[in-house]
Amino acid sequence: MNVLFISRSKTGRPHPFVEEQAIALEHAAGIKIEHFLVRSNGLKGYTKAAYGLYHHLKRHPVDLIHAHYGLSGLLAVLSRLLFRHNLKIIITYHGSDINKPSERRFSLLASRLADHNILVSSKMLSYITARSTVLPCGTNTEIDLVYRDPARAHYGWGANDFVILFASRFDLPVKDPEFALEVVKAFSEETTRSVKFLELKGYSREQVTKLMQAADALLMCSKTEGSPQVIKEAIVNALPVIANDVGDVKLICGQVDHCFIVPKSMEAYVERLHMLSKTFPRIQNREPVLTQYSNKYISEKLLSIYERVLLKPVPVLS
Template sequence: MRVLIVCSGNAQVIAPFIVEQVNALKKLDVEIEYFLIKGKGILGYIKNYKALLQKIASFQPNIIHAHYGFSGLLAIFQRRIPVVVTFHGCDIQKRGVNNIISNFVFYLANSSIFVNSKMLNFVIFKKKHTIISCGIDLDEYQYISKEEARINLRFSDKEKLVLFSSSFDEPVKNYDLAKKAVEKLENIKLLELKGYKREEVIQLMHAVDCLLITSIRETGPQVVKEALMCGCPIISVDVGDVKSLIEQVAGCFIVPYDENIIAEKISLVFQNNNRIKGREVIIEKELYNSVIAKKIKDIYTQILNK
């Protein structure tokens, strides 16, 4: 079975969750190559069509698997090779052109995957689909004590550290609310999750006292699964599928968009000063890549058997 992954190539690296999913599929004897799209916007993507046809001719894939709606649009222009599209939220959940194009792609794709069920609120057509979350590589997350992680990252053991879920300058992540909440407490450092390598993120999750999510819109987010794997307490608004992941986890809190309540929960985390049992959640809900890869391969097989 040969699968061509179609995704954006505008960043310096391919999104880690795509790479990890691909690596898990390769372990199931799926032969995979990438087609990386260069350019932005509809026209930028469409300009890659000739190059895509050349890649199809040389690789001869059985399936094309596109990640995000715009990548799916490019993939479905050719009608010879069946197309699977994974929607990650920032495509179909956006209003206007992004939503229209993503729904068009959803309608024409041979199979569609959504990373959480809330995304279905933005779907126009009633059509068969699958909910498959992005997974975690269990082997990558080995236990590190908070003390060791802080030494490695050169943090003081006396610092009170709250990790914000993304970069401060992304409007949808709602940094202003996080900042207001933290400012209501004394001697707390709010860290920006930006510019770290994967292994450094894992160290960071073990080093901080909690993860704070105040986003207006999310799909997963993946950072929640990473925090769970590292035993990092999570304080989050009800966004994406966070609630379904953490509501039963002691030491984690779902909060409203209210800086006072968020500040109360941050203070409570510091009082408790405990790590959480998050790895069990990932295993129980089968949110690790080896299982997810099997589900995706099953979709490929079903399409090819039609």
């Protein structure tokens, strides 16, 4: 089976979690995944992409289109209407495409024209219910916990350094970096630890893994989320989490220790940071995430959706 993944990208490569999902599908069932990337935003960018998609499909026939994010999905369904192909289309909505009002209307239009919709969080069901399945993205769970000491030595972090990772970049307002910076400032003024606060920006996947194992806490305080990958990745790397109840964070943390869901108040966050800074604990019970959010497990669920949409079985590789 040949499947075309459509997604936005400014780097020339798919988002890491999209690429990892494709690799997991290829390993699980021998599916051949191709990527079509939307490189420009706006009407002009998507119009250009529509014609590019048409020519791509003429040169590279596929059995199914799987679009990631609502705008990419809208491109796929409108391309089908314009150029009259009959390929089945599945769209995965990742959160921002539903949570942002400016994108929501386009996502909802795409959902009405798609053959099936995948929602990474059950909270999206208030917007999309028809022909839909709740299925979060998986994450790489095949990671050894061996990097903490060498990574801390590499970055020059000593025994008194308390390293906090922000759950995203500082330039994304939806992640509320201003609140996070205020929390860390208040904590820094009260503790004897040498506090370092880093944004997750510009790192490779391998570097993020090492950073998460070397750091002492992950801080999330987003205004909206879907099923945040960064929380799953932190747990896989045994990094304690402090987050507000946003998106599927509470569901992901579930029975995981040292994964704290707190009210979005300065006092609540600072209190947990003080607690973690006393003993530098690591997450011990990673099993709920390792079993429920592994790329392998999610790819098997995704294959069953492909089968239902195409009305034919997909052979799974042994």
